[in-house]
Amino acid sequence: MKKLVMIGNGMAGVRTIEEILKISQNQFEITIFGQEPYPNYNRIKLSNILQGDTSFEDIIINPIDWYKENHIQLFTGESVTHIDVDSKKVMSDQGREVEYDDIIIATGSNSFILPIPGADKKGVTGFRDIHDCEMMIKSADEYKKAVVIGGGLLGLEAARGLLNLGMKVDVVHLMPHLMERQLDSTAAAMLKKELEAQGMNFLMEKESVEILGDERVTGLRFKDGSETEADLIVMSIGIRSNTDVARRSGIYVNRGIVVNDFMETSVPNVYAVGECAEHREIVYGLVAPLYEQGKILATRICGVVGEPYKGSVTGTQLKVAGVDLYSAGEIFEDTTTKAIKVHNEFDGVYKKILIRNNTVVGVVLYGDTKDSTKLFRMLTKKEDISGMTSVSILQSEGTGGSDDVSSMPADELICGCNGVTKGAIVNAIQTQGLTTLDQVSHCTNAGRSCGRCKPVVSQILAHTLGDKFDAAAATKTSLCGCTTLSRDEVIAEIKEKGLTSIKEVMNVLGWNNEEGCTKCRPAINYYLGMIYMDAYKDERDSRLVNEKMHANIQKDGTYSVVPRMYGGVTSAADLKKIADVAEKYNVPLVKLTGGQRIGLFGVKKEDLPGMWEELDMPSGYAYGKTLRTVKTCVGAQFCRYGTQDSMALGIALEKKFERLDTPHKVKMGVSACPRNCSEAGIKDIGFVGIDGGWEIYVAGNGGVDLRPGDLLFTVKTEEEVLEMTGAYLQYYRETANYLERTSKWLERMGLDHVKEVLVNEETRKELNERMNQTLKKYTDPWDEAIHIEEIQDKYYAKHTIMVGSDRK
Ligand SMILES: Cc1cc2nc3c(=O)[nH]c(=O)nc-3n(C[C@H](O)[C@H](O)[C@H](O)COP(=O)(O)OP(=O)(O)OC[C@H]3O[C@@H](n4cnc5c(N)ncnc54)[C@H](O)[C@@H]3O)c2cc1C
Ligand SMILES: NC(=O)c1ccc[n+]([C@@H]2O[C@H](COP(=O)([O-])OP(=O)(O)OC[C@H]3O[C@@H](n4cnc5c(N)ncnc54)[C@H](O)[C@@H]3O)[C@@H](O)[C@H]2O)c1
Ligand code: SF4
Ligand code: FES
Numbered sequence: 101m102k103k104l105v106m107i108g109n110g111m112a113g114v115r116t117i118e119e120i121l122k123i124s125q126n127q128f129e130i131t132i133f134g135q136e137p138y139p140n141y142n143r144i145k146l147s148n149i150l151q152g153d154t155s156f157e158d159i160i161i162n163p164i165d166w167y168k169e170n171h172i173q174l175f176t177g178e179s180v181t182h183i184d185v186d187s188k189k190v191m192s193d194q195g196r197e198v199e200y201d202d203i204i205i206a207t208g209s210n211s212f213i214l215p216i217p218g219a220d221k222k223g224v225t226g227f228r229d230i231h232d233c234e235m236m237i238k239s240a241d242e243y244k245k246a247v248v249i250g251g252g253l254l255g256l257e258a259a260r261g262l263l264n265l266g267m268k269v270d271v272v273h274l275m276p277h278l279m280e281r282q283l284d285s286t287a288a289a290m291l292k293k294e295l296e297a298q299g300m301n302f303l304m305e306k307e308s309v310e311i312l313g314d315e316r317v318t319g320l321r322f323k324d325g326s327e328t329e330a331d332l333i334v335m336s337i338g339i340r341s342n343t344d345v346a347r348r349s350g351i352y353v354n355r356g357i358v359v360n361d362f363m364e365t366s367v368p369n370v371y372a373v374g375e376c377a378e379h380r381e382i383v384y385g386l387v388a389p390l391y392e393q394g395k396i397l398a399t400r401i402c403g404v405v406g407e408p409y410k411g412s413v414t415g416t417q418l419k420v421a422g423v424d425l426y427s428a429g430e431i432f433e434d435t436t437t438k439a440i441k442v443h444n445e446f447d448g449v450y451k452k453i454l455i456r457n458n459t460v461v462g463v464v465l466y467g468d469t470k471d472s473t474k475l476f477r478m479l480t481k482k483e484d485i486s487g488m489t490s491v492s493i494l495q496s497e498g499t500g501g502s503d504d505v506s507s508m509p510a511d512e513l514i515c516g517c518n519g520v521t522k523g524a525i526v527n528a529i530q531t532q533g534l535t536t537l538d539q540v541s542h543c544t545n546a547g548r549s550c551g552r553c554k555p556v557v558s559q560i561l562a563h564t565l566g567d568k569f570d571a572a573a574a575t576k577t578s579l580c581g582c583t584t585l586s587r588d589e590v591i592a593e594i595k596e597k598g599l600t601s602i603k604e605v606m607n608v609l610g611w612n613n614e615e616g617c618t619k620c621r622p623a624i625n626y627y628l629g630m631i632y633m634d635a636y637k638d639e640r641d642s643r644l645v646n647e648k649m650h651a652n653i654q655k656d657g658t659y660s661v662v663p664r665m666y667g668g669v670t671s672a673a674d675l676k677k678i679a680d681v682a683e684k685y686n687v688p689l690v691k692l693t694g695g696q697r698i699g700l701f702g703v704k705k706e707d708l709p710g711m712w713e714e715l716d717m718p719s720g721y722a723y724g725k726t727l728r729t730v731k732t733c734v735g736a737q738f739c740r741y742g743t744q745d746s747m748a749l750g751i752a753l754e755k756k757f758e759r760l761d762t763p764h765k766v767k768m769g770v771s772a773c774p775r776n777c778s779e780a781g782i783k784d785i786g787f788v789g790i791d792g793g794w795e796i797y798v799a800g801n802g803g804v805d806l807r808p809g810d811l812l813f814t815v816k817t818e819e820e821v822l823e824m825t826g827a828y829l830q831y832y833r834e835t836a837n838y839l840e841r842t843s844k845w846l847e848r849m850g851l852d853h854v855k856e857v858l859v860n861e862e863t864r865k866e867l868n869e870r871m872n873q874t875l876k877k878y879t880d881p882w883d884e885a886i887h888i889e890e891i892q893d894k895y896y897a898k899h900t901i902m903v904g905s906d907r908k
Pocket of ligand 3: 741772775776
């Protein structure tokens with residue numbers, strides 16, 4: 101097999117790998133380096149996250165198990181620093197060297213940061229990745245006033261997000277009108293009016309010259325001497341191709357890495373794709389052309405004869421609620437163009453179509469973008485419109501309903517991001533028996549990026565299926581692409597038909613992929629365990645990779661070992677054992693974890709069973725969808741403020757619920773007084789001691805989606821705490837989607853509803869009975885690995901291959 105290395109784990113690069121895998125599954129041994137510490141995610145949706153429409157977990161495109169399933173070695177949080185093009189090797193910032201036969205550079209872009217005094221102060225950021233997005237969300241918690249520099253697509257989407265987060269927002273723009281690359285002055289003025297009505301304040305034609313403040317930003321000064329206050333400054337004034345590695349490695353770079361029509365760089369076997377690549381002097385900054393490039397590169401690299409890349413015409417839309425605009429091609433009239441313009445001020449609609457030599461060369465639409473696909477088709481196909489009148493060009497083909505899609509030609513582009521036509525969608529629906537939007541997206545890619553084409557895809561689905569179309573079923577979220585059934589339907593069928601194994605579920609319920617996938621297999625395994633309590637035999641091989649190994653895989657392929665320390669309490673004897681094991685096995689890192697225990701990092705797979713045996717401590721399940729830790733403060737036993745025994749409660753909780761399978765990880769915290777030293781307010785379940793009892797907080801989250809817990813109930817005794825916790829956890833287990841954190845689950849179910857369920861004594865009793873029956877089945881997995889040779893051979897022998905890390 102040839103060795104293929106890819107630098108950059110972003111949208112264009114990983115799509116190229118998907119295209120390669122479609123052509124050939126076993127031509128390459130693939131290694132990917134990604135600077136960011138995540139699997140491939142949908143960068144486009146960072147705007148939606150900032151605007152509060154989605155969560156970080158929902159924007160992962162290819163989870164870690166996808167890489168594993170496709171035998172891709174992934175190094176996250178690791179940058180390639182140099183390519184030695186003579187010896188065909190890459191070097192990483194962590195000293196790793198990997199050989200290649202072919203290499204793809206897909207390093208994307210960086211935000212352009214204005215080189216003005218103060219640009220390095222705290223509170224100044226670009227808007228490019230999850231880290232930037234997190235920083236903005238955190239700032240909005242603490243500060244009030246944001247300034248966005250740049251009134252382009254990115255700046256306006258950022259500004260809308262910051263408004264949603266409760267900040268006051270100024271948008272500073274250099275030019276006389278907004279989005280001057282996409283809109284003419286009329287459309288830009290309409291946009292500005294709408295955004296002002298939404299609460300944005302615009303400072304137009306302002307040149308920023310200095311960022312004010314000491315350590316952190318306090319304001320921004322302009323060339324005309326005026327100033328504006330700022331606690332946060334977001335620079336969205338364009339991007340610059342990330343060409344550092346290529347430049348350092350002697351590959352020809354202009355604005356981007358220069359490639360020919362087959363995405364080949366100046367050096368043999370070195371290719372570039374995405375925003376880092378410059379093709380015919382153009383560097384693209386939207387996914388549609390980058391995905392086209394990816395397709396062409398995939399055929400080239402697989403040795404398949406294919407079309408060359410000839411460049412792309414792009415169309416853009418702004419992802420801000422209440423704004424409907426579209427722009428493609430040219431936007432300004434000149435002596436060679438004729439324009440058709442409609443400006444209906446009353447309805448807030450503006451349309452301008454630019455025509456040259458009887459073909460459409462530019463489109464600007466504001467307020468009504470229904471005809472954007474038709475006009476984009478005319479533009480890209482250079483359709484001769486000499487036989488048409490201005491009215492027929494501008495006239496909407498209908499009202500946007502399914503009648504309209506019937507009159508669309510098969511080659512009309514429906515999903516601009518992914519280049520999917522109506523014909524391709526209809527064909528997939530008919531030949532593969534698709535009935536839901538999810539399935540169409542899975543099979544054709546339509547809707548997988550910005551998502552704005554989903555309503556039209558849905559209309560095509562309705563029109564193609566005719567009477568067989570079931571609107572409720574079509575929009576429901578199926579468990580995964582292997583089935584049309586939702587989570588609730590699968591569970592109902594399991595119960596009704598008495599299905600008892602994953603295979604049986606898939607066979608009886610007509611899975612379209614007999615092996616299932618990384619999304620449905622662990623989910624069904626969990627649901628079966630939840631339904632059949634102690635009777636179900638767990639299918640270990642269907643679990644996510646870290647759970648299968650009972651250890652977290654680290655980015656370099658080694659593992660971590662975190663033994664249980666109930667309530668964060670340890671002893672001299674346990675500490676000695678840990679120290680001995682760390683010394684004997686040359687453990688490179690011994691570290692206190694955030695959950696009050698000790699982690700041994702960098703352990704070789706084959707050393708795991710031996711270490712576990714010598715430790716002789718239970719698994720801390722630091723890798724599992726289960727109870728992770730119960731963090732406690734010292735409480736009434738030692739602290740003078742403590743009103744309750746937090747350590748004893750924490751230990752009792754951890755001993756009772758350890759190993760329990762839950763839809764996602766669960767963390768608890770117990771503080772003995774409202775000073776809350778164990779941060780119980782940001783745990784899935786947190787307990788705060790008060791005079792005469794405990795407050796129980798639920799659905800807190802201290803991770804990516806920061807959320808304070810809600811007060812569920814106040815109870816008097818430790819027994820009541822355990823009873824309420826049992827009932828709450830069991831209700832979560834029975835009603836949550838697999839991989840849904842308690843914070844998301846509670847928001848979906850509603851706090852009042854959950855309270856109503858749990859306040860009923862009879863219901864609480866039943867939930868606890870089912871919980872207790874389930875708890876009977878668990879044994880310690882490390883103990884099993886020590887004593888069962890078969891398990892040692894299968895999972896921990898040197899030759900078995902595991903990839904990446906499951907970060908969730
Ligand atoms: C907030 C936001 C909203 C957007 N909205 C839209 C939209 O609505 N529609 C649209 O079409 N486009 C949109 N875009 C643009 C789109 O996201 C990009 O065009 C696309 O992500 C580019 O893909 P890429 O693979 O070239 O680069 P990226 O997705 O940036 O991936 C490059 C990856 O390479 C990594 N990397 C860089 N150097 C190294 C190295 N030396 N070693 C290892 N890894 C490295 C980077 O960390 C990065 O993860 C948006 C962008 C942003 C930021
Ligand atoms: N909806 C979408 O399609 C979408 C959304 C977000 C980002 N993106 C992409 O992300 C990339 C980055 O977007 P962007 O908006 O930063 O880039 P951009 O180049 O499209 O726009 C930058 C804007 O900043 C203005 N500007 C430049 N210097 C300035 C200064 N000193 N002060 C004030 N304003 C200044 C420019 O006049 C321009 O309007 C682009 O490739 C864009 O296509 C697309
Ligand atoms: S939470 Fe209260 S009781 Fe516990 S350590 Fe802090 S101050 Fe002491
Ligand atoms: S148009 Fe963006 S996902 Fe379809």
